[in-house]
Amino acid sequence: MTSPSHANQSHWDGDAANYHAEHPEYLSSFYWCPEMLHEADAQLLGDVSSAAVLEIGCGSAACTQWLSTRARFATGCDISRSMLAHAAPGLALTQADALALPYATDSFDVAFSAFGAFPFLADLDAALAEVARVVRPSGRFVFSVTHPMRWIFPDDPTSLTAEISYFDRAYLEHDSAGTLTYAEFHRTISDWFRALQGRGPFLIEDIIEPEWPEDLDITWGQWSPQRGELFPGSMIFICRAYS
DSSP states (O other), X not given: OOOHXXXXXXHHHHHHHHHHHHOTTGGGSOBSSTTOOBHHHHOTTOOOTTOEXXXXXXXXXXXXXXXXXXXXXXXEEESOHHHHTTSOTTOEEEEOOTTSOOSOTTOEEEEEEESOSGGGOSOHHHHHHHHHHHEEEXXXXXXXXXXXXXXXXXXXXXXXXXXXXXXXXXXXXXXXXXXXXXXXXXXXXXXXXXXXXXXXXXXXEEEEOOOOOXXXXXXXXXXXXXXXXXXXXXXXXXXXXXX
């Protein structure tokens, strides 16, 4: 049976070129979400000038590239070799599954993910345990995901009608032979709280729900100005590892 990790690795290997062609603005620098919130403005990672920073699910590593001249050390990992092939030369990047990070314990001061890895992982507890392992005690972990509210709307940027159950936690695609080809997983607000802080290894310090900028007219997949002015499309968790 094909695992979600293997299915998504194959999916992103096959879709990497198309993804970059469709989203050049978003992939040009360190943006947290389709609302185009930039780290230079948000400063969610804090002062990284003396920090070792890990990006999980880095794709073509635009965020890692932006950090490479600002952090003491910045590196990234992604499960897709084809996504990594689109990265700028000279970056310290590794092909790896977020469920098995190839780094020593307590290696990083900061870990983050900008719409990478975590929506595609069936075993969220295992992934968060891996992040907690490689981040030093009291280290920062920041990540952005699709807002849980967005799940109930179809994948159509013009639709404002809720059609999907908020409590349906997975979207799976199979080919004609029944082989899993794509997997995405939904977590409710309470799911995220329990996984991170309730039973998990992190303290949630803040949650950001970026508003859609008035001057942003880009349609990004199911994100659009029409939806953005009515309800949030992205959510960012700012967490700290327990000491």
